Amino acid sequence: MKAKYFMLALLFAGFSFVSFAKSNTDTIKVAGNCGMCKGHIEKAAKDAGATSAVWDKESKILVVEYDAAKTSNMDIQKKVAAAGYDTQDVKASDKSYNKLDKCCQYERPNATMNMKASCCKDMENCSKDGCCKSDMSCCKKDAEADCCKDGKCKTM
Known part of the structure; x- marks a missing residue:
């Protein structure tokens, strides 16, 4: 009888360990x-x-x-x-x-907390000169991520 309880306790402990592992x-x-x-x-x-x-x-x-x-x-x-x-x-x-x-x-x-700049493809929300907006998104068509530097779009 003690062996059954021991095995049951051991089985329960094993399942508990697996649950915590995730x-x-x-x-x-x-x-x-x-x-x-x-x-x-x-x-x-x-x-x-x-x-x-x-x-x-x-x-x-x-x-x-x-x-x-x-x-x-x-x-x-x-x-x-x-x-x-x-x-x-x-x-x-x-x-x-x-x-x-x-x-x-x-x-x-x-540039929010080490976040990479995302460049916008939606030209209607961008400034006319193609400079970066306050959220550091770049305003040139076909720009790639990390395009903004010091408030200006990098040339591609």
Whole structure:
């Protein structure tokens, strides 16, 4: 009888170990200002599948735990950006950023947190001289990523 319980306990421990093996913990740089931002950022991360999400407003670091079989770091970043917050790899759209409460509208640097510039192909939203816009997207047709330097488009 003891052997059955021992085997059952061993089997349970093995399944528990396998379950924990899939869990990832990552840190993600996320722009924000206040306690309200904290709530929005953490909720967005959890909505993306994070099992745990804690954002620190001083360091601007989001620590997430997630099951890699259900979501990914990039999925979490995309969901946080969709909520209006720039992350280290994904810039929030102007539309989602502008929906944030005024206290949550952080200062957006030209090149957001090590994010690579994305060049726009939509000429109607670009300046006439082809210079970079405030979001560092380049305004020349057929421009490639990383085209902006010092507020001017690099020549291709």
